[in-house]
Amino acid sequence: MFEATLRYNSPSDKDTIASSTEYLDSLVIPARMLTANRKALPSNLQNYADEAGVSYYLNPTLSDFRVGDNFRDEKGNIRSWHLKYIEAIGDPLEKLLQNNSNVSAAHLPPEQIESLTAASVEFQENFVIDQLTEERDRYDPIEDVESYAPEAVIPWYHKISQESDLQTNDTILSAAVDASDLPLKPCLFVTPSFIAQETNPEALADLLLKHDLSECFVWIEDLDKHETAESHYTHAAELIVELAEAGIAPHFFYGDYFAMMLSHLGLSGTTYGTMYGEEGGERRERTSGSGVATRYYLDGVKDFLKPVAAVDVQQRVDAEMCPCDVCSRQFDDWSDLAELANDPEQNVQAPMKKHHVRVRWHQIRTVESQLLDETLSELERDHSKYASAFGRSNQVGQKKKLDYLLRWKHAIENVTS
Ligand SMILES: [Zn+2]
Numbered sequence: 001m002f003e004a005t006l007r008y009n010s011p012s013d014k015d016t017i018a019s020s021t022e023y024l025d026s027l028v029i030p031a032r033m034l035t036a037n038r039k040a041l042p043s044n045l046q047n048y049a050d051e052a053g054v055s056y057y058l059n060p061t062l063s064d065f066r067v068g069d070n071f072r073d074e075k076g077n078i079r080s081w082h083l084k085y086i087e088a089i090g091d092p093l094e095k096l097l098q099n100n101s102n103v104s105a106a107h108l109p110p111e112q113i114e115s116l117t118a119a120s121v122e123f124q125e126n127f128v129i130d131q132l133t134e135e136r137d138r139y140d141p142i143e144d145v146e147s148y149a150p151e152a153v154i155p156w157y158h159k160i161s162q163e164s165d166l167q168t169n170d171t172i173l174s175a176a177v178d179a180s181d182l183p184l185k186p187c188l189f190v191t192p193s194f195i196a197q198e199t200n201p202e203a204l205a206d207l208l209l210k211h212d213l214s215e216c217f218v219w220i221e222d223l224d225k226h227e228t229a230e231s232h233y234t235h236a237a238e239l240i241v242e243l244a245e246a247g248i249a250p251h252f253f254y255g256d257y258f259a260m261m262l263s264h265l266g267l268s269g270t271t272y273g274t275m276y277g278e279e280g281g282e283r284r285e286r287t288s289g290s291g292v293a294t295r296y297y298l299d300g301v302k303d304f305l306k307p308v309a310a311v312d313v314q315q316r317v318d319a320e321m322c323p324c325d326v327c328s329r330q331f332d333d334w335s336d337l338a339e340l341a342n343d344p345e346q347n348v349q350a351p352m353k354k355h356h357v358r359v360r361w362h363q364i365r366t367v368e369s370q371l372l373d374e375t376l377s378e379l380e381r382d383h384s385k386y387a388s389a390f391g392r393s394n395q396v397g398q399k400k401k402l403d404y405l406l407r408w409k410h411a412i413e414n415v416t417s
Contacts, residue, residue: 001025002260002368003251003269004361005057011037013274014044016353021052023361026151028253028271031061031120034127035084042131046148055151057185058124061085062093062116062156065103068284088127089119105158105168113168117155117175124153125182152185154217159282161191166207173211187217187253189282190239192232195220201235201242208248215268216243219253222281225303225404233258233411240267241415254280257302258408260364264372265415272360274353276304294341294348297356299363300382301390301402304356307341307348309395310334316389324358326351372416379409 008017008027017027027048034041048054061082064071071082078086078097086093092112096103105113129145136142155176158168169186176184188204195201208216220236222228236258243250244266252259255270256278272278275295295304300319311334321333330351331337341348367375383405390396 002263002267002364004364005251005269005271006357007271007273007277008056009033009273009277012349013353015350016274016357017048018044020354020357021048021054023357024052024054025269026054027056028059029056030081031058031123031127032064032081032085034058035088036081038084038127038131039135042128042148043135045128046132046142049148056128057150057152057154058127060120060124060154060156062089062103062120063158063189064284065093065097066158066284067102067104067282069101070284088123089116092116093119105156105172106165110171113171114175114178117172118179120156121153121176121179124150125180149182152183152215153180155184155186157187157189157219159189159191159221160204161194163203166203170207170210173207173213177211183215184211184213185215185217185251186213187219188250189219189221189253191221192223192228192235195239196232196235201239204239205243205246205248208243209246214247215249215251217253217271218243218250219280222279223254223256223258224279225256225258225408226400228404228407230407230410230414233407234414237262237265237411237415240265254278257363257367258411260367261372261375261408261412263364263368265412270364275349275356292349294352296337296341296352297359299359301386302363302382302405306395307352308338309393309397311338311341312393312395313386313389316393317385322355322359324355324362326354326358372412376409376412379405 003025005026005028006017006024008029045056064082071079073079086097092115093103128148132142132145132148136145153176155172158165158172160166160169173186186208190204218239223232223236240250240262249268250266251269252267253271254277255272259267259270275292294307296307296310297304298310298313299322305313314334321327321331330340340346383402387402390400390402
């Protein structure tokens, strides 16, 4: 089954996840968040596994230090979540970050890469188990505590934008193979221009085959539906075909609806946030940390819209109310959604996130079970249904166009026909 993986990036997602486990297969959690929530998070993960069979992966925070300064505050001190992670990993990471602004595997001698990789692998394999075991001494015994290890270990990854970056990842993977007991699921973090070069998809498959690896995450930087050209989508699909034909099961590290269709070309899973998180870049500048704007995920256009824009568009196309349990419990018709979104007293984000997780699950299971041709025809139908409503609505941003629906369709057709 195509794996539905949710990014659990913030403690504020806890309520959404706890009430949505039947619509998820697994979670990806930043390792730094685990160190900062070492009491509560391991037992939550234990509950999700027991109640719904939801497994987890830890995103190796080591990769955060490659570029940028968003792990430091205005004075240059390391922020608290990162600091706790650094303490858990120990040296040489602590010393490296005292003496350098960043830590990039490309500039480290192989011994240091090996030592950092081993520490990061050890952290992923044992942190949750160790915390649960510590709690067990005080409370009820936990049976089979080893079963609460992550689904697989993600070795830290070094962005691949040129050939020499393959060598850096090769050094990391060698060390990870030596250090790990659990299966490895490396993340191939690549730029669109790297995979556009003809021999590079094969070079990526060879990198994994060399280490006898049979699964991986694939993160194609900034595959933003509004910015990505058809040719980049075609290259993305070709990479998935290349990996699958080499016997490797690829899993998107960030993915929108396009990723779901790739299930028919060999993609084994996809990952998204509770709100947004469909694409990602290595932007590591310090930000002001302003809150996330609330958006409603509209199934018909496979994108997030301002709630008032979603309501306006749905009314224009005369759409039925969303049938998910969250919407059907809360809204009689679309105007109720607009009312909720405008009510400052209400927590709007939680229902929007829960709705999104449910719609995504439904999309994944539908796309997976029907013929690819049927899904491609639906895309075309959705495009004609919504394009004019988008054009006429004053609520939808001027620049928002639905062309990506057709770019996705054409890219898949380029590879399959
Ligand atoms: Zn809904």
